[in-house]
Amino acid sequence: MSQPENEKNPVFGWFGPAAGAAIFRIIKDFGPLSRAEIVRRTGLSKSTVSLHAEKLLKMGLVAEDQSQRNGLGRKGLALRFAAEAGLIIAVDLGATGVEVGLCDLEARIIACRSESLSVLAGPQPVMERIFALIDGLLASYRDGPRKLFGIGMGLPGPVEFGSGLPVSPPIMPGWHRYPVRQALESRYGCPAYIDNDVNVMACGERHSGLGREAENFIFVKIGTGIGAGIFCDGKLYRGTQGCAGDIGHVGVDTLDTPCPCGNKGCLESVAAGPAIARMAREAAANGASELLSQRLREAGALTAADVGDLADHGDLACVEMIQQSGRLIGQVLAKLVNFFNPSLIIIGGGVANLGGRFLAAIREQIYQRSLPLATRDLAIKRSRLRERAGMIGAAAMALEEIFSHGKVMAMVVQEGKKGPASD
Ligand SMILES: [Zn+2]
Incomplete structure (x- = not known):
């Protein structure tokens, strides 16, 4: 229900419900803000800001910041986003x-x-x-x-x-x-x-993790599968059909491990959790790791987490498996870095718990295989939000x-139909 006549006018700035939506966004992103501060930031008139502030208060989307009340009149109180509404x-x-x-x-x-x-x-x-x-x-x-x-x-x-x-x-x-x-x-x-x-x-x-400060970043989840979420200019990039970032089935050169998708050598089939577990079973069976054989006898099965645990106990075969997986993931990420030039790569998912060796192997390949200019300010970090x-x-x-510009504008239009904002 967008109304073209209320869209942002390139010469005169925001007006009508679009002004209300713009004021809301500024309060949400930068509040608490006084009405005078909103006038300064938007270039809107005092009366327009005042009118829409009353409307947004009535709608319950913003609230007056009572913590600042010391001798200020009501109109002097700063406005904040009413997250509790x-x-x-x-x-x-x-x-x-x-x-x-x-x-x-x-x-x-x-x-x-x-x-x-x-x-x-x-x-x-x-x-x-x-x-x-x-x-x-x-x-x-x-x-x-x-x-x-x-x-x-x-x-x-x-x-x-x-x-x-x-x-x-x-x-x-x-x-x-x-x-x-x-x-x-x-x-x-x-x-x-x-x-x-x-x-x-x-x-x-992006909302409350490492991506807060990065406009262009890639989040990589490594677990049973491998996938990536792409933030470009501060917005999630979904692609045409919504499947952007499906890096699990990007082929790794020279490998021909069959993948359930029907292709061979997909990153997921050689580097995700099940692939690490498969390498662990092979090492337990062929005697490459006595610790893995022992763990298999005790637990009846092996997982990527076992590999991480035994690597921490100094098992060289397990260290090699972790590094192998990290290097393959790093090889694919290096291509993405050359293509997309992000400032941050966040590594998450259960397999990220393999720790420092895993991350080091990913980093090594990215730095080795990407353009120096693309990696000059590139940070590669493990997620802090985890699960x-x-x-x-x-x-x-x-x-x-829900709070996109168009939807807030529609809410303001709806509120306007209820009658004047002031009571
Ligand atoms: Zn595949």
Whole structure:
């Protein structure tokens, strides 16, 4: 419901509902701000700022910053974003578990619940469990009534973002084009936004992780699979169909390990968690590592985490496996660095827990294989948000959509129809 006559006028700046939306964004991003400061930052007139400030206060999207009240009149109080005015539901669905959170409008987690759950059970039973967790959270929420603004959800497979439909997700049989978004929207009566888990985690990093300070960065998740989320000029880059960043099936030259996708030598098939576990089983079987053989006898199975643990105990075969995986990932990332020239690469996901040796091998290949100019100011760091990135990111992604310029403008138009702002 955009109204072209209210769009930003290139000569005279913002006016109409667009001015209201612009004022809101400035308060949200830089507040608390006094009305005088908003006039200075926007170039809008005092009366326009005052009118829209009243409207935004009435809508509950901003609040007066009472902490500054010392002899100031009401109009002298600074305005801040009212993050407590509503709730967001965040859903982080993984291959074997789900975490659901209730967040405020700054993506701060108020309460959360999780449980083990296999996506292999199919969409209907999984969505039923997610509904039960959300219902439980909402029922236990006793902090006064708050509007539910929206839902953000990440899932472990490709998603067509515009429609909110999973598309042929390799590890989620039965989920192809299942209406996840529609199911959430019709049950909770608010907008829902669905994306793949990696893009969602990248949103979390941008919102409250290392990506806060970087306009151009790549978040790489290394776990059962390998994927990347790309932030370009401060915005998530999804590509035409929403599958940008799917680096797990980029081929690594000279390798011909078969991949479930049908191709050979895909990065994921030679460097992700299952590939490391496979190398570990081989080393246990052929006697290359006595510690791995022993661990296999004790535990009955080997994982990438075992390799990390035994590398820390000085097992050379395990150290070599970690370095091998890191080098292969680094080789592919070096190509991305040459192509995209980011200032930061954030490494996350379960396999990132392999620690310093793993990161060092990734770094070595990137620095060795990328243009010197591209790596001059490039930082390669491990995620600090770790597992939290998924839930914070789901909320942050939803908030980015809900408070987009166009949507806030529509809210201001809606409020205008209710009558004059001043009472
Ligand atoms: Zn593949």
